[in-house]
Amino acid sequence: MIAVREATAADVPAAAGVLSRAFDEYSWTRWSVPADRYRARLEELQAIYLAHAVECGLVIVEEKYRGVAAFVPPEAPDLNSERQNRVSELLGDRLEVLMATHLPSRPHAAWDLATIGVEPDSWGSGIASAILAEGLRRMDTIGSLVSLETSDPRNVALYVRFGFSTIAETQVPNGPKVSTMVRTLSTEA
Numbered sequence: 001m002i003a004v005r006e007a008t009a010a011d012v013p014a015a016a017g018v019l020s021r022a023f024d025e026y027s028w029t030r031w032s033v034p035a036d037r038y039r040a041r042l043e044e045l046q047a048i049y050l051a052h053a054v055e056c057g058l059v060i061v062e063e064k065y066r067g068v069a070a071f072v073p074p075e076a077p078d079l080n081s082e083r084q085n086r087v088s089e090l091l092g093d094r095l096e097v098l099m100a101t102h103l104p105s106r107p108h109a110a111w112d113l114a115t116i117g118v119e120p121d122s123w124g125s126g127i128a129s130a131i132l133a134e135g136l137r138r139m140d141t142i143g144s145l146v147s148l149e150t151s152d153p154r155n156v157a158l159y160v161r162f163g164f165s166t167i168a169e170t171q172v173p174n175g176p177k178v179s180t181m182v183r184t185l186s187t188e189a
Helices: 009-022 027-032 038-056 081-091 094-099 127-142 153-161
Strands: 004-006 058-062 067-072 111-118 146-150 164-171 177-183
Touching: 004 127, 009 038, 009 058, 009 067, 009 111, 027 094, 038 058, 038 067, 038 081, 038 111, 058 127, 067 127, 081 094, 111 127, 127 153, 146 153, 153 164, 153 177
Parallel strands: 111 146
Antiparallel strands: 004 058, 058 067, 067 111, 146 177, 164 177
């Protein structure tokens, strides 16, 4: 059995490392994060967003730090100004392009599955499913829809197995194709 638990602020550095390795070749991050010092920028961005998710949402980690998922509630506050300034610095010349990118709106009351990633050497081992199942179980307990965006067609099949449906596909100009997905409440909750 794969052991998962809710993360705390102390877990953020290790979890950010997992996400930076998991997203190293991901089409969205390769498109959106400047190539100069790409891996360091990506890891710091992941740490900023994970810290925010720990504070206002839900982060699930696998006990051996081989996987992590972050869920953010619809009423979550924006990043504080210090974090937002650092994100802007890290995104550099890509910030303007990102700000001009329009993806479809998701349901207003839905929690955002902001990220989920697994160490590349553990892909296919069931860690993503275990983390996702725990997070979705908690979302069902509080009665919440969950939405997400993914730029990897292989991820769509995983999400469909967990009850997500694609509500839109968007080809980002000079960037990746993004699938927007939503999951309604489980009938098993």
